Amino acid sequence: MELFLDTANLEEIRQAVRLGVISGVTTNPSLAAKEGIGDLEAYKSAVLEIARLVHGPISVEVTALDAEGMVAQARDIAAWHPQVVVKLPSTVAGFQAMAVVCKEGIRVNQTLCFSLNQALLGARLGVAFISPFVGRLDDEGHQGMALVADIVHLVRRYAYPTKVLAASIRHPLHVVEAMRVGADIATVPFKVLMQMTHHPLTDVGIQRFTQDWEKAGLARSRP
Numbered sequence: 001m002e003l004f005l006d007t008a009n010l011e012e013i014r015q016a017v018r019l020g021v022i023s024g025v026t027t028n029p030s031l032a033a034k035e036g037i038g039d040l041e042a043y044k045s046a047v048l049e050i051a052r053l054v055h056g057p058i059s060v061e062v063t064a065l066d067a068e069g070m071v072a073q074a075r076d077i078a079a080w081h082p083q084v085v086v087k088l089p090s091t092v093a094g095f096q097a098m099a100v101v102c103k104e105g106i107r108v109n110q111t112l113c114f115s116l117n118q119a120l121l122g123a124r125l126g127v128a129f130i131s132p133f134v135g136r137l138d139d140e141g142h143q144g145m146a147l148v149a150d151i152v153h154l155v156r157r158y159a160y161p162t163k164v165l166a167a168s169i170r171h172p173l174h175v176v177e178a179m180r181v182g183a184d185i186a187t188v189p190f191k192v193l194m195q196m197t198h199h200p201l202t203d204v205g206i207q208r209f210t211q212d213w214e215k216a217g218l219a220r221s222r223p
């Protein structure tokens with residue numbers, strides 16, 4: 001399973017890239033706003049910087065709410081850089097925009113996907129990625145990962161050339177479950193990526209190896 005980083009923070013991206021496991025980045029207007037990005041020009045500069053750091057898809061979301069506005073923004077955003085993928089929401093306007101821009105060859109990440117029916121519509125329109133939001137479904141008392149599993153089944157059963165991107169990942173267990181249900185990608189916040197590196201038994205093991213090594217060294221140096 002591939003791992004994308006879910007952030008617009010350049011320092012987090014720089015640090016994550018050093019781990020060598022990140023093959024893409026996803027952003028959204030909330031993540032951009034968190035970094036002080038408030039217009040498309042600033043969003044573009046950040047994305048061009050991200051493209052220098054990561055050699056994979058970079059998802060950038062439209063902010064327009066009507067189909068015409070989304071299509072215009074999608075065309076503009078897609079021209080920023082060859083790595084850019086345009087995030088369009090799972091709404092009537094979003095599907096109308098997907099119907100236009102997917103035909104033009106623009107790669108789309110169908111975002112805010114909360115149902116199998118929404119996923120079917122995106123798959124039929126030819127989106128490159130479908131993003132079910134796991135954590136937000138869990139927040140509402142639904143099984144977010146069950147939706148990921150259903151979409152994986154849909155895409156494989158009908159052979160849609162669409163990747164299933166588990167999004168709204170909140171903790172390392174979400175990543176484990178995404179692997180188990182066969183998601184193609186999980187997009188993870190930096191904090192979760194760091195949590196994935198950690199196991200207390202690894203720390204204990206290192207401590208023990210170091211102590212034993214030092215003890216043996218001391219014993220050998222005694223007369």
Ligand code: G3P
Nearest residue numbers: 006026135136167168169
């Ligand atoms: O990839 C979508 C993600 O950014 C949403 O995450 O935690 O705001 O639900 P969250």
